[in-house]
Every structure is written in structure tokens, then in C-alpha cells.
Amino acid sequence: MYRERASAVPGAVLWTRTADAGAARVLPDGCIDLIWGEDAGLFAAGPDTRAHLSASPPGTRYAGLRFAPGVGPAVLGAPAHELRDRRVPLDALWPGAEARRLTERVAAATDPGTALEAVVLGRPSRPPVPYAPETAAGLAAGARVLDVAAALGVSERQLHRRCLDAFGYGPKTLARILRLQRALRLARHGFPFAELAGRAGYADQAHLARDVRALTGVPLGRLLTR
Structure with a gap:
């Protein structure tokens, strides 16, 4: 439970x-x-x-x-x-x-x-990695990595370094994972797979299916039955 x-x-x-x-x-x-x-x-x-x-x-x-x-x-x-x-x-x-x-x-x-x-x-925290909240918010909303870097006034290389410290991987990988989470939320709200693919930021339903299986090991439909 x-x-x-x-x-x-x-x-x-x-x-x-x-x-x-x-x-x-x-x-x-x-x-x-x-x-x-x-x-x-x-x-x-x-x-x-x-x-x-x-x-x-x-x-x-x-x-x-x-x-x-x-x-x-x-x-x-x-x-x-x-x-x-x-x-x-x-x-x-x-x-x-x-x-x-x-x-x-x-x-x-x-x-x-x-x-x-x-x-x-009860323990003090360190300062957050610079621009981490803004980067996460932009990518979670579906913004392109290039546009997020431009909005923050940093190069894509600088953004990549900061993302490694803040998130564990580069911005493209983070964007892909956050897109998966968007797709799951939409699927749980009952959106048909073909419609949610576009809403979540995938090129089409086949792209959605490939990426979900690559990241999770199972089809989207199986995830929803758990």
C-alpha cells in the first residue's frame, strides 16, 4: 500500500x-x-x-x-x-x-x-544549484532546452553542467523524463493515447509508445493497470 x-x-x-x-x-x-x-x-x-x-x-x-x-x-x-x-x-x-x-x-x-x-x-541545507528551479519549471512545461538556456542567459554548455549537479543528468534527459511524467498524468485522467501524445510533447503516438517502453520497460497501458 x-x-x-x-x-x-x-x-x-x-x-x-x-x-x-x-x-x-x-x-x-x-x-x-x-x-x-x-x-x-x-x-x-x-x-x-x-x-x-x-x-x-x-x-x-x-x-x-x-x-x-x-x-x-x-x-x-x-x-x-x-x-x-x-x-x-x-x-x-x-x-x-x-x-x-x-x-x-x-x-x-x-x-x-x-x-x-x-x-x-533539523539540518541546514546548502544553497540550491543556480537556476535549478527555473530550469525544472521550463522543461516541465515543455520548453526546448535552447529556449530555457536563452531565458536564463546561459549557454547550453553551462546549462548542461548545472543540470548534472542539480538533476543528475543533462537537460535533454531531464526533459524526456518530465515529458514521460506529463504523459502519465494525462493518461490517468483518461485522455486517449493519440491525443495525449501531442499534449505531452511527443511527435505522435508511436513516439510516445517507444519512449515510454524505453524509459519504463513496459507499455503505457500496463503502467496504468498498476
């Missing part, structure tokens, strides 16, 4: 999950998560370039903070490209004694999600 709500941590969503039988397909979304798991302690996840399957014994509890694109590096103190497609124990990012103490605090809490929020709110 999966649930989420707005978090007290700015730029984050708090989610909880109890594993059931089978593996959960985790889709790329441009985000970094700080996660506590009964079987894994505290660790950072993502950003992902492709979907991956997460399997745990049924009943295993998780709580996580999903940071909006570009927010996670300031909280975790590591550039996003160092976390790309990885699951990194917190003691590899923060001092080991502190990470162990915080892990024990969250594990002992009646509400691990609220305890996880307290962990983040």
Missing part, C-alpha cells in the same frame, strides 16, 4: 509504503528521495534514468521524502550526478555517527515519516 501527502519540508512530498507481494516498478521522475526502510535503514535514492524493480518481503515498511527536481542536492549535500541510478546509504553522505543516530531515531518512531521530516528540518 502506497500513500503520500504534502510535507512540512519545503519542496518535498512525504510518502509511505508497505510492501506487498511482487516487485514495485519505480519510474524515473527527475527526483531524489531520502528513504527509511525497515530492512535498509536510511539511504538516498536516484535520480534514475530508467525504471527499476524494487522487491521486499511483504509487510516491510518504508517512509520517504521525495524532493522536487533540483532540491535534493541542497538537502543531502551531494551533487545529483553522484547519486544517479544509485541507492546510497546515508552514512556515505553524512558523518557515520550522525547517520546511525538518525537511523535509530526514525526506526524507533511511532510515525517514521514524521520523524524523517524532523531529520531534514
Whole structure:
């Protein structure tokens, strides 16, 4: 069972999950998560370039903070490209004694999600990567990379470097992942695939089908049945 709500941590969503039988397909979304798991302690996840399957014994509890694109590096103190497609124990990012103490605090809490929020709110954050919010907003709205760079007054090469630190990959990959998320939202609202392809920014329905399968490993219709 999966649930989420707005978090007290700015730029984050708090989610909880109890594993059931089978593996959960985790889709790329441009985000970094700080996660506590009964079987894994505290660790950072993502950003992902492709979907991956997460399997745990049924009943295993998780709580996580999903940071909006570009927010996670300031909280975790590591550039996003160092976390790309990885699951990194917190003691590899923060001092080991502190990470162990915080892990024990969250594990002992009646509400691990609220305890996880307290962990983040109790630590200072670094300044965000310059232009990260504006870049994410522009690409999420479907703007071209060239136009986003021009609006920010930087070269495409400068934008690419900043995107690696803020999002874990270049702006073209981020734009592709955010386009996938737009398509999923439209599909869940019942738009026919042919119509949502154009609305989400794909050339046509065949382009939508190819890109969804490449990023998630399954057709769009199968994603909607989960």
C-alpha cells in the first residue's frame, strides 16, 4: 500500500509504503528521495534514468521524502550526478555517527515519516544549484532546452553542467523524463493515447509508445493497470 501527502519540508512530498507481494516498478521522475526502510535503514535514492524493480518481503515498511527536481542536492549535500541510478546509504553522505543516530531515531518512531521530516528540518541545507528551479519549471512545461538556456542567459554548455549537479543528468534527459511524467498524468485522467501524445510533447503516438517502453520497460497501458 502506497500513500503520500504534502510535507512540512519545503519542496518535498512525504510518502509511505508497505510492501506487498511482487516487485514495485519505480519510474524515473527527475527526483531524489531520502528513504527509511525497515530492512535498509536510511539511504538516498536516484535520480534514475530508467525504471527499476524494487522487491521486499511483504509487510516491510518504508517512509520517504521525495524532493522536487533540483532540491535534493541542497538537502543531502551531494551533487545529483553522484547519486544517479544509485541507492546510497546515508552514512556515505553524512558523518557515520550522525547517520546511525538518525537511523535509530526514525526506526524507533511511532510515525517514521514524521520523524524523517524532523531529520531534514533539523539540518541546514546548502544553497540550491543556480537556476535549478527555473530550469525544472521550463522543461516541465515543455520548453526546448535552447529556449530555457536563452531565458536564463546561459549557454547550453553551462546549462548542461548545472543540470548534472542539480538533476543528475543533462537537460535533454531531464526533459524526456518530465515529458514521460506529463504523459502519465494525462493518461490517468483518461485522455486517449493519440491525443495525449501531442499534449505531452511527443511527435505522435508511436513516439510516445517507444519512449515510454524505453524509459519504463513496459507499455503505457500496463503502467496504468498498476
